[in-house]
Amino acid sequence: MWSTSSPREGLASVSTVRLGLNSANRPPGHNYLPIAMQQGSGGSGPQYSPDGRWWWNGVQWLPGSAYRLPAPTTDSGATTAMVLGIVGLVACQLLGPVAMYLAHQSIRRIEQSGGMLGGRTEARVGQITGLISTFFLLVAVLLVGGIIVIGAIQTATSTRTG
Numbered sequence: 497m498w499s500t501s502s503p504r505e506g507l508a509s510v511s512t513v514r515l516g517l518n519s520a521n522r523p524p525g526h527n528y529l530p531i532a533m534q535q536g537s538g539g540s541g542p543q544y545s546p547d548g549r550w551w552w553n554g555v556q557w558l559p560g561s562a563y564r565l566p567a568p569t570t571d572s573g574a575t576t577a578m579v580l581g582i583v584g585l586v587a588c589q590l591l592g593p594v595a596m597y598l599a600h601q602s603i604r605r606i607e608q609s610g611g612m613l614g615g616r617t618e619a620r621v622g623q624i625t626g627l628i629s630t631f632f633l634l635v636a637v638l639l640v641g642g643i644i645v646i647g648a649i650q651t652a653t654s655t656r657t658g
Contacts, residue, residue, distance in 0.1 A: 573602035574615030577622025584629035589636065592629030599623035 550557045577599035584591035599622035606613045 568609075568612055568614035570615035570618065571602045571606055571609075571613045573598050573605065574619035574622065577602055577626065578618040579622075581622040581625030581629065585625045585632075589629045589633035592626045592631075592633055595622045595626030596630060597626075599626060 545551070545557070550559055552558075577595050580591045580598065581595035584595050599619045602619040603616065603623070606616050606619065
């Protein structure tokens with residue numbers, strides 16, 4: 497056991513002996529306990545060394561990054577936008593504007609989440625396919641409108657001359 501002068505380090509030494517921690521399962525050059533093991537601490541989950549090179553899994557110190565974030569969950573609006581965009585592109589162009597709107601909302605939520613939400617790629621796919629299907633919808637509306645106008649003009653012309 498090593499001698500320490502501060503009460504916190506003394507507590508760490510006593511707790512270390514009680515918990516069976518020794519130099520074999522302690523990061524090299526570090527004399528501290530994980531926060532979760534300190535008296536009066538309610539910490540849970542992995543704890544990291546101050547230098548960020550070691551983490552405590554509840555049993556032993558392991559080398560690794562201090563920033564082990566869970567994989568972000570995919571925003572459900574991103575998946576919905578992607579599906580609607582693809583369906584709008586293939587079958588029903590009326591879904592294109594809906595896909596663009598949902599994708600825009602999803603991208604905004606993803607950006608505001610600070611990395612906790614994923615699915616930006618799905619949202620972009622929904623936005624792009626929604627844009628393309630909206631373009632096809634506009635072309636179809638213009639073609640149908642043009643055919644109606646041309647038909648009305650021909651009908652008006654044929655009734656005058658005939």
